[in-house]
Amino acid sequence: MSVTAQSVWNNCLKFIKDNIQPQAYKTWFEPIKAVKLTDKALSIQVPSKFFYEWLEEHYVKVLKVALTKELGENAKLVYIIKMENTYGNKQPFTEKIPSSNRTAVKSQDVDIPFNNKNPELKNPFVIPGIRNVKIESQLNPNYNFENFLEGDSNRLARSAGLAVAAKPGGTSFNPLLIFGGVGLGKTHLAHAIGVDIKDKYPEKTVLYISAEKFTQQYIDSVKKNNRNDFIHFYQIIDVLIIDDVQFLSGKTGTQDVFFHIFNHLHQNGKQVILTSDKAPVDMQDIEQRLLSRFKWGLSAELQSPDFETRVSILKNKLYRDGVEMPEEIIAYVAKNIKTNIRELEGAIISLIAQSSFNKKEVNIELAKQVVEKFVKNTKREVSIDYIQKVVSDYFQMDIDTLQSKTRKRHIVQARQLAMFFAKKLTKASLASIGSQIGKRDHATVLHACKTVDNLSSTDKQFKKYVEDLSKKLSV
Numbered sequence: 178m179s180v181t182a183q184s185v186w187n188n189c190l191k192f193i194k195d196n197i198q199p200q201a202y203k204t205w206f207e208p209i210k211a212v213k214l215t216d217k218a219l220s221i222q223v224p225s226k227f228f229y230e231w232l233e234e235h236y237v238k239v240l241k242v243a244l245t246k247e248l249g250e251n252a253k254l255v256y257i258i259k260m261e262n263t264y265g266n267k268q269p270f271t272e273k274i275p276s277s278n279r280t281a282v283k284s285q286d287v288d289i290p291f292n293n294k295n296p297e298l299k300n301p302f303v304i305p306g307i308r309n310v311k312i313e314s315q316l317n318p319n320y321n322f323e324n325f326l327e328g329d330s331n332r333l334a335r336s337a338g339l340a341v342a343a344k345p346g347g348t349s350f351n352p353l354l355i356f357g358g359v360g361l362g363k364t365h366l367a368h369a370i371g372v373d374i375k376d377k378y379p380e381k382t383v384l385y386i387s388a389e390k391f392t393q394q395y396i397d398s399v400k401k402n403n404r405n406d407f408i409h410f411y412q413i414i415d416v417l418i419i420d421d422v423q424f425l426s427g428k429t430g431t432q433d434v435f436f437h438i439f440n441h442l443h444q445n446g447k448q449v450i451l452t453s454d455k456a457p458v459d460m461q462d463i464e465q466r467l468l469s470r471f472k473w474g475l476s477a478e479l480q481s482p483d484f485e486t487r488v489s490i491l492k493n494k495l496y497r498d499g500v501e502m503p504e505e506i507i508a509y510v511a512k513n514i515k516t517n518i519r520e521l522e523g524a525i526i527s528l529i530a531q532s533s534f535n536k537k538e539v540n541i542e543l544a545k546q547v548v549e550k551f552v553k554n555t556k557r558e559v560s561i562d563y564i565q566k567v568v569s570d571y572f573q574m575d576i577d578t579l580q581s582k583t584r585k586r587h588i589v590q591a592r593q594l595a596m597f598f599a600k601k602l603t604k605a606s607l608a609s610i611g612s613q614i615g616k617r618d619h620a621t622v623l624h625a626c627k628t629v630d631n632l633s634s635t636d637k638q639f640k641k642y643v644e645d646l647s648k649k650l651s652v
């Protein structure tokens with residue numbers, strides 16, 4: 178124990194003693210030991226996690242003021258918690274993450290940065306004041322298993338989800354990766370697992386976050402120079418749910434930090450749940466080492482629901498909303514909206530609304546109008562993958578050939594057509610189109626678009642390609 182740590186802490190204690198009730202001082206401050214002082218970080222040892230939480234909830238302000246007086250604006254407090262044997266023989270921190278504050282193996286460090294305006298809100302999810310609930314889960318209780326209807330299309334993913342919820346971190350489904358197209362229930366299922374875990378294990382720290390928000394937080398932490406706090410925050414989570422990990426593609430910094438967090442959680446038997454719009458094999462611009470981690474557990478696909486499942490989803494929705502609707506209308510909607518559950522729900526909601534606004538019976542005519550609108554509105558929503566598939570099928574080559582580096586004329590043309598349609602039919606940037614179609618840059622895509630424009634006005638055969646493909650791609 179260094180003399181300086183002790184003297185700094187003694188000064189803090191003097192100030193704290195003057196500012197809180199004597200009994201509170203005795204209970205909460207006398208048992209604390211000052212352990213270490215490095216630069217502007219004072220490490221104190223507290224007897225338990227509960228102790229630390231209590232300090233955080235009730236005394237963080239006075240601690241901040243005291244410490245800032247002693248060490249200046251950038252003062253940091255590091256809690257070292259004597260482990261309450263929750264880890265058994267496992268060593269809680271074995272990953273080599275650069276941290277100046279790492280201490281003894283059987284202890285848990287929690288950095289509290291004091292250099293921001295709201296010291297107790299070291300992360301947007303930390304809510305002070307409630308014992309044991311430090312991190313708000315960000316879960317949506319309306320997305321639960323009960324209203325996630327089962328069908329052939331989701332059976333595997335759903336039961337894997339249930340297994341994980343029954344024994345988080347204790348199955349071989351770790352990570353559990355749920356993948357599938359837009360609107361097929363990835364987000365719903367991911368929440369349902371979290372909600373169920375919270376139900377069964379209220380003491381577990383569960384966090385749901387989109388990959389996009391995770392990335393944003395990471396970027397902020399780098400800007401504010403507290404990358405370590407960011408990492409530590411994620412390392413104390415028991416069940417981490419990251420939605421839409423495909424968003425990490427091309428973002429090497431975030432991938433890197435996620436890799437470390439993932440390893441740490443995995444090693445410590447914590448559960449990781451991921452969703453993605455693609456299977457791991459089809460993910461582009463995700464580092465190999467991360468992809469290989471994704472494959473450690475189980476990848477379960479959500480497919481488009483079959484007719485029966487679509488009908489039961491609709492009926493369930495109507496039942497929950499207390500609305501009755503003729504069977505034939507339900508069947509009509511289910512028959513015509515096939516690939517996307519979000520749209521299926523959208524259509525039925527709009528049908529309910531239409532009928533109640535206009536005080537009209539819901540008849541097949543109305544259903545037709547609504548469904549048509551939905552089907553029309555979504556026509557243009559094709560993915561770049563889908564475009565590549567259609568184009569390569571059309572020219573009878575596989576996607577790898579389409580993306581290859583070859584300069585053979587017909588392959589180059591096919592690739593240019595894929596780029597042209599990707600630009601025309603999606604909102605993706607030139608750069609992102611390029612990276613998805615054979616890892617080309619934005620200039621190549623721009624050139625491709627111009628070439629297709631030119632050729633289709635000068636070359637009859639080429640014009641026919643464009644017309645045929647337009648038809649095929651307009652669903």
Ligand code: ADP
Pocket residue numbers: 324325326327331357358359360361362363364365366490518519522
């Ligand atoms: P994704 O994240 O895959 O794009 P969502 O999870 O947002 O899809 O699902 C879209 C909508 O469809 C949500 O309102 C969700 O509640 C609903 N949904 C998806 N799958 C099911 C299911 N099996 N049963 C009931 N509702 C579902």
Ligand code: MG
Pocket residue numbers: 363364365420
């Ligand atoms: Mg989603």
